[in-house]
Amino acid sequence: DVKVTQSSRYLVKRTGEKVFLECVQDMDHENMFWYRQDPGLGLRLIYFSYDVKMKEKGDIPEGYSVSREKKERFSLILESASTNQTSMYLCATSTGAEAFFGQGTRLTVV
């Protein structure tokens, strides 16, 4: 079974902090994604990566950056956390015909 693991289930951070959300997959998938999920807005794509050190902006990249130094790990970085970044963050990996999700990280910025 494919496993996608996010480093934290719940996080509380202060405004202005630098926040790292980590995602690790145990399959050899090229494509990895970061989404945020908010009520009524569905899943919105923040960034995705189709290979090591390769990344593309999604629909809402502002305030975020990403890092993919190894194929299995894709990190989402909030350079200076703000209260409007309070949300559920989901990492996914894809073969093209199926996507596999982590359990999600509920981030609260206070």
Place this chain on the structure above:
Amino acid sequence: AQKITQTQPGMFVQEKEAVTLDCTYDTSDPSYGLFWYKQPSSGEMIFLIYQGSYDQQNATEGRYSLNFQKARKSANLVISASQLGDSAMYFCAMSPRRGATNKLIFGTGTLLAVQP
């Protein structure tokens, strides 16, 4: 630009009845994949069904079937014989294909409540 539209924010269905969840999409790519996911209150995303744009037959997986109408750009999910455990949020998604890059985009979701 690619877009997925789910126009039903919420729906009710009686247990054991069939229900259709609507999904329309917009893309200029000739090759793409369509997906449905279920998200129960626990938050996990559960893959239900996949349809490729060149597939001739509608996809089916147990009680789930995808009513694919390419000319109308619709990919509705049909759940037959609803069960109480089907109560969840359902998301339609699309993956336009450009070489090796499969960007996956989602609709806003439909919350399904199955009534006994």
